Amino acid sequence: MAEVQLTEGSWEEEVLNSDIPVLVDFWAPWCGPCRMVAPIVSEIADEYKDRLKVGKLNTDEEPGIAVKYGIMSIPTLMIFKNGEVAEQIIGAVPKEYFIEKLNKVL
């Protein structure tokens, strides 16, 4: 499944009311590690395409959501299940670490 660009307006429908778990990548254009994490997130989106929705939230453009979830460090990845944060990964970590966290939730 292609990655969904999330906004404050689409948040509830896309993330909180999603039927399947959602991996949200909090990022910003000026954050180098965020840009380098992006290809890993895309690989994951491909590998888990039927079981996981992958969304991107630009913290620059959507500061409200970032504040609401207490984001003070990016990249942060959160896995939402049934509208709640099930797992959280802060900073650039090895791909297998993402997979490990995902497998706990899926």
Next chain:
Amino acid sequence: MYDVVIIGGGPAGLSAGIYAARGGLKTVIFEGKIFGGQIVTSYEVENYPGFSKGISGMDLIDNFMKQAEKFDVETNYDGVTCINDEIECKSVNLTNGNCVKTKTIIIASGASANKLGCPGEKKFSGKGVSYCATCDGAFFKNKVVAVIGGGDSAIEEALYLSNLAKKVYIIHRRDQLRATKILDKRAKENKSIEFILDTVVKEIQGDKLVNGLLVENVKTKKKDRIDVDGVFIYVGLTPNTEFVKDLIKLDENGCILTNEEMETNIEGVYAAGDVRSKSLKQVVTAASDGAIAANNAQKYIESKF
């Protein structure tokens, strides 16, 4: 079998990849975390030749990556857990459990940022404790932050933060900075920056988020509390050599010993960049090391295989 396995996708590994693949060698780079290495966290690189206006670390790495892709360097997100010297060839073990055979190895695994190691650091990681000012600076607009450390990275990042935060403390355990003169001067002239020298952080305090630091003057032993909303930690680096230390000779700091041809104690195994024992650890020297290592790997393959 690969001609060259490169371990690490920072400047040294990418440069080695460009030279090796352009030389016609079958080349793969294994990167255990994210491509680009340390420099992707740098807001501005002013001293890499060829970019007279300066360039962000990220944009610089974008160019390195594009150049590597142009020569068909294979890239892969598996970390290397150990390297082996076999009779006919060499091999590397990967985090996914596979083992890959190769004629030569270039170790370009760089270095990782040290933790401060005080109470509160782990608890508030991502809640006010940061290791990347360019990533997280924007969350501290008009707030008060502290930068811990006195080297080039610490001062560069403090200068960057001074454009966003209301106030930036630089806390350093010695009475003088280690940073180059030009950075030292800029920091001292900056009105938003205040130095707290001879001082170590004993504890990072907070509730849900960081709200202060407990510090101690190393000379007077006087303790103090400083109110801050964020703390950025730049207290040196440790070379990523754990996974090769059984085979490869290291210096007393854990850096790989090489000669000026980037050769290690094992024939056909080279080291390049910050992982190496050397005096100047920068992008320009990492790129240079990578080029030399790749060139010598090619010569070795031509003579042995």
